[in-house]
Structures are given as structure tokens and as C-alpha cells.
Amino acid sequence: MRALVYDPAAPHRLSLGQAPDPEPTPRQALVEVAAVSFNYGEIAFRPADGRPGHVSGWDAAGVVVRPAADGSGPPAGTPVVTFGWSGAWAELRAVDTDELAVVPDGVDLGTAAALPVAGVTALQAVRLLGSLVGRRVLVTGASGGVGRYAVQLAARAGASVVASVGSPARGEGLRELGAAEIVVGPAAMAGRVHGVVDNVGGQQLAEAFNRLADGGVVQAVGMASREPTLIDFEEARTRVDRGRLETFNLATPLGDDLAYLVGLLARGELDAQVGWRGPWERALEAADALVGRRVAGKAVLDLRG
Template identity: 60%
Template sequence: MRALLVDPTAPGRLRLGEAPEPEPAPHQALVRTTATSLNFGEIKHVLAEAPAGAVLGWDAAGVVERAAADGSGPAAGTPVVTLSGDGAWAELRAVDTDLIGTVPEGADLGAISTVPVAGASALRALRRLGPVLGSRVLVTGATGGTGRYAVQLARRAGAYVVASTGDPRAHGDSLRALGAHEVVTGPEDLTEPVHGVIDLVGGRQLVEGYARLAEHGTLVSVGRAEHEPDVFPPGAFLGAPTGHDRALVSFYLMRCTGLGADLTLLAGLVASGELDARIAWRGPWDRAADAIDLLLGRRLHGKAVLDLS
């Protein structure tokens, strides 16, 4: 099968080549990939360290080629969205059936391919905050793929959404169109405390976001766009006098259960137009190096999608 293979000598460290077809385990379906979306973390860290010849990739959408032998998961011919630790950048991938979501017929599988890491991370973070109807929720790093999904999902859940971005003048209108009530440069610009923070930046913004939590508030640390240290001042975690009952939590998406149902839900919302995938770049997979350059240069605000042709 054709695949994007790690090649340290190639532009973007990837080249199109041939790889062995995967052999699915009994609980896995064989999926023919139509489109894959790229994530900053897999480009910045996983691709940079992967051995030559590896087939990487977390997010993909396509059609079930062969159903799982144990009878679980969707039937052959079903359009699906898939999540796994590798294998998305190839024509075929074997995927655990509990990491597969079904997709409405006729949906744009390129848009659907943006769902797995970005959409599911945003959904799980919002659930970790608990009911947010009428609450103030801050999303840091709101112009990225996960951030844009988080803004939309928080607004759908009834929150008053504050979106944080390094350039509110450039991105304010698009974030408000997604559902943000306010757009700020960072947590330091908040005029009053928030009940929840979905932090996608880390470092100073994580520290400042935690400091601006209201009583009973929770900060969910999801991503690290910046790699500066998280340096909390002395007394940051004292309960008295203003820090009563605040929490800082994190999670690892691949350890979460029930992701197949989440992927199905999110795919349906994207297919119906109720969620905007916000694709910032889209092209054939032989142009992967172009997308990687833009991602690493922080010049994309949204998702990059590769169509397999």
C-alpha cells in the first residue's frame, strides 16, 4: 500500500512510498483512508523523533474495508472516523473498534478527519469541567484546532465563553463567529474570575489561568503550545483566603473510554454544519511538507487536512 514514510532526508521528513498492509487483530477493523488531519504535537514531537520508514498519524476518516473478525464495530462499506497512535498516513489502517466513530453518508470526510484529537480532546475537557450552563469558561490557545472546537462546544453547552489568542485583532471576528462572547490576549486580561479554564498553551497562561479561577473552579490542562515551565508562585495552592476549592486536572485522551461514541457524536455535528471544522489548509498528501512547514511556523489557525488520492 502507499503511505507517507518517515524519511529524515526528505522535505518535512516524509516521502510517499510503499509499506506493508496492516494485519488487523480480531477486535480491529481495516479502514481505507480518505483523508487525514495533522496535529501540531505529532509533527513537532512524534515525527521529529520517529525512525526512518515508520508510518505515523493519529487522525483519519475513510471507509471500512473489512469489518472486525470478532463482530464488533461497523460493517464493511461504512464511512468512519478513526483514532489511533499511528497508521493514519497510509491507504489502509487497522483500528480498534472502540476508537471508531460512524459518519453520516455523504459527509465530507476531509472535514470529519479533523475530529479525533482536536474535537474529542475539547469534548473531554469540557465534560471534565462539569455542567457549564451560565458559567464563565476561558479557552486559551483558542485559534488552534482544539481551541476552536472547545469554543464551539462550550457555547453549545450554555457557557459564557472567553477565548484567548495572541492577536485578538486578527482573530477576534472568527472566534466570535464560533461562539466566543469575549476575545482577550490572555488570562491576565480577564475582568472577573472564571468558573472553568480549558488550557491549550501551558506555561505562564496555565499559571495565570489557574490564578483567575473562581471558587469551585477547575482548570483542565489539555495541550502545551508553549514549552516554557509552569512556575507557580509561593502560596498558589493555598485555600485561604481566596483559593478555596479550586482544581487543576489533566487527562490523556488515549486512556479515555467510550471514545467511539464521542467520535460518532462529533462527526454528526460536523456533517450537519452544527460544528465548524475550521480547515485552515487542505491539499493532497504529496504536499504534506507544505502543511508541516506552516504548522511548525505557527502560520495555521485551524486544522490542516491531507486528501489521499
């Protein structure tokens, strides 16, 4: 089958080549992939010591061609959106049946492919902020994949959302998604917030932490800045009475959360925010745009025209 494979000599260590078909375990369905999406983490942090020919990729959507042998999961012919820690970027994907969701009629598979890691990360991180009704929440890196979902989901949960972006242009469209305020970096934000979804790390994480209201919490999701964070807790204690900083990691299996999000998509209550879409032959262009901060939301690649 064709696949985007690990290629140590290629830009982003990624090239379109050939790989053996996957062999599903009894609890896995085999899916013919129609579209995949790229996440910052799997492009920017590709290892230097990967195995040539390895098929990476977390997010894919397609149609079940062989149901799981153990009887779990949907039958052949069902459109699904899928997650796994590898194997997405290929014509065929074997996927655990608790890591997929059925795609309802009317939802395009390319749009659904934008959901898994970014959408479920945003959902789980917003959930960990606790009740948000009438509260103020800051999302850093709000222009990106996780950020654009987090803005929508926090606003939906009743929060007044402050969206932090790198420039005014990167904030375009965020008010339409539910942001009450847009700021260029957390330092530009006036006042305090109950919760933070931080996708950027570095200095922005330190600044966001210092803006917590009493009892507030930061979910440290990512480090798109690639900068470590230095927090002076002695200074922080003079500014924040009681605040928590929690490391976040996506919790799996995520099939139930994915089903919730794809349901929102189907009802028009969530926008997948696909900011770049093209054929997978243009994968390197998509990867460049993503790490170059030129994608508003998600980058989606179609396997077939």
C-alpha cells in the first residue's frame, strides 16, 4: 500500500512511499483511509532515530473494509474516524475499536479527520478546568488545532474565553468561534482567569500562571514555542493566592470523546477549523505550513481526489 513513511533523508523525515499492509489484531478493524490530519507534535517532534519505512500518524478517517474479528466495532462499509499512536498515514489502517467513532451521514471524512488528537485534547483539557459557567478562561496558541477547539468547547461550557495568539492576523475567526477577547500573548491580558489551556509553553506559560484567580488551574498541554518554562514561584506567590499547574496528557481510549465531538460536528455545533487541505502528495507543504504557523486550525490531507 502507499503510505507516508519515515525517511531519514527527507524534509520532515517524511516521504510518500510503500509499506506492507497492516495486520489487524482480533480487536482491530481494518479501515480504508480517505483523509488524515497532521498534528504539530507528530511533525515538529519527529524522532531523529526512527525506523526507515515506519508508518506514523495519529488521525485518520475512512471506511471499514474488515470489521474486528472479536465482533466489536462497526460492520464493513461504515464510515469512521480513528485514532492510534501510529499507522494513520496510509491507505489502510488497523485500529482498536475503542479508538474510533462512527461518522454520521452528512459529515465529510476530511472534516472528521481533523478531530481526533486536537479535538479530544481540547475536550479533555477543558473538562479538567472544572465547571466554567460564568468563569473566565485563557487559551494560548488559540490560533492552532487544539486552540481553536478549546475556544469553542470552553465557550460552549459557559466560559468567557480569552484567546491568545501570536499576532492580530492569527486571531482571525476566533470571535466567530466564541472568543470574547483576543490578545497577543498572555502578558497583554488584563485581569485574572479561572483556567488556562496552554499550548505554547515557555514564557507564555509562566505569564499565564501568574494570571490565575484564587483556586485557578493551568492545564499545560503543549510546548509549541519549544522553549522551557521558568517560573519564579516566590514571585508567583505574591500574585496568585492558590493556583495549580497540571501536566496534561491525552487520555486513551478516546472513542467515546471522539463520538461526542463528531456528533457536535454533525449538528453544526462545532467547526473543525480546517485551515489547510490538499492531496497527500503535498504532505511536505502541509508540514511546512503547520510548523511555520501558517495554518489556522488543522491541516488535512486527502488520499484520493
